[in-house]
Amino acid sequence: MNFQTTSLTNQPNMDQNIKLLVVDDDDVDRERISRFLKNFKSPLMIVDASTGSEALKKVTKEQIDLILLDYNLGDMTGPEVLKAISIENNKTIPTIMITGMGDEKTAIESMRLGVFDYLPKGNLTAEKLIVTLSAALNHTKMQLELQKKNDRLSYLSLYDELTGLANRSLFFDRLSQAVKQSERTKSKFSVMMIDLNLFKEVNDTFGHQAGDEILRVVGERLSKVFRKSDTVARLGGDEFACIIQSKMVKSNLLKLIDKAIQSISQSIVIDNHVLKVGCAIGISNYPNHGVEGKTLMANADIAMYQAKSSQKNYCIYDKSSERKTRAKITVSECLFKALQNKELYMVYQPKIDLESNKIISAEALVRWNSPILGYVPPDEFIPVAERCGLIEEVTSATIEMVLKQHSAWNKQGFDIPLAINLSAKMLDSKVFFDNLLSIHNRFQISPKKTILEITETALSSCRLTTQLTLNNLIRAGFKLSIDDFGSGFTSFRQVRDVIFNEIKIDRLFIAAIHENHRDAAIVRSIVLMAKNMGMNTIAEGVELEEQMEILRSLGCNNIQGYAISPPLKAENFIQWCNKNNMI
């Protein structure tokens, strides 16, 4: 074993011992190589082999990091050893080929086999060997780091960073697998939706870190309650869901539900505070309560609301009692039909510049007049869509409508940027970014002409996947806007880390701005910060002339609100622009 230092520079600094396998049938050559490597800087453990088959055995048994391989061995050739390693062990170990022949043909053949480098024995020196070995190790180190990063990314595309549970995308994948398998084997399974009771209160009172800790602990407890064959997931926020695969009789299912409730309700100590968060659980069973994943989710959601509204810990979906529950519960069911029957439509609200009195962009807002429920505001149905897995469809439908409208307006020579509101959930979706780009391509709209409004709360989750999607969006040219700024937990880190083009000041600060100097001071500070960071500020919910005046004096010239115009249907929007000379 060698752990000696050398004065040669550029030698890799690996944290662990490197195991080098020297394969050479010539004892003198092997000894010479060991001598040459005495001055190798990184901790190096040399093992050797004098035949190809001995080398293969060592590779199988030991963790070899690097191979110095003689081209001609007694029993095999170097290339044959390499092929056998890759076939038998399914491994690629960085290899440096050494040969006495030194001809070009051998060198090319070695390179073709994927060896890192090729050294002729004739003029081999300690320095040459150390430099080549160092380069190979640096290369390996980089490959390992890259591999680690890739592993982390693929992990994050399937698992929730905070709890380590499956994320919503893996959950819905497993759900469709469960449906397919149960169709084939005629077996049953259950879907459980869990919503924490006091999570929002804990978050608001003790802050995000405490909230995260609660989620982490609940995740840990849930994974202990269920079997490995079940899927436990965090769908987002404080919503957890499980797929219970086993064929359980009802009494056992009830025992399991009880265990989950008991385990979540145990106290959690955070910063010397003893906290208790209860939960409401909704259950739906395949095939009685639905034969499709989405129906099962919607019905588990309904059951969960039944549990919440009747102050119970859990409810199993029951069609007959569903009618008794609040109208809100049927939202998810009606939303299915709304998407199929194209009941959703968009309205557009102008954002204008007070100085030039011209329109700078328009915000697209979704509307839903349900034939069953009447008008349902987006504030109400978007969270339901998020919970029951319909948000992807709702988002696709809205993006499609907005870009179709944008393209139609473009053809009429009317080309202003349009803003689309995004649910936080979309930033964690694997397919969202590609879909968004492909719809833009289809309608031939440049991403530069689309503003994506993302609420501050969505950003404060700080998830790596959110960050990755945001970076992709920025790279593709989309403009990003922070919506409802100041209404959630302000995360200046996000403002620092992500390049936003626009900050929309929540109407909470605008409503009384003409009467309350503290609101005015907050708005002035936000405007100043945005200006210093090269971002545009827009005041939301401006309803009065006095508010406009104050905003102008505070340097906030961009506004949106009823004082200018309420959201309008597409045809009325163009009329409004023309009538007010806005373009």
Ligand code: C2E
């Ligand atoms: P938001 O993005 O902050 O949208 C502004 C909301 O303020 C809209 O309500 C708009 O109609 C309302 N508003 C505009 N001017 C005034 C005013 O002067 N006074 C008052 N009191 N309100 C004003 P809306 O359309 O009900 O939307 C509510 C929220 O629902 C939106 O807040 C947004 O977060 C969400 N939302 C709306 N459309 C979509 C959508 O297509 N996708 C997603 N994911 N969310 C949407």
Ligand code: MG
């Ligand atoms: Mg908005």
Ligand code: MG
């Ligand atoms: Mg807003």
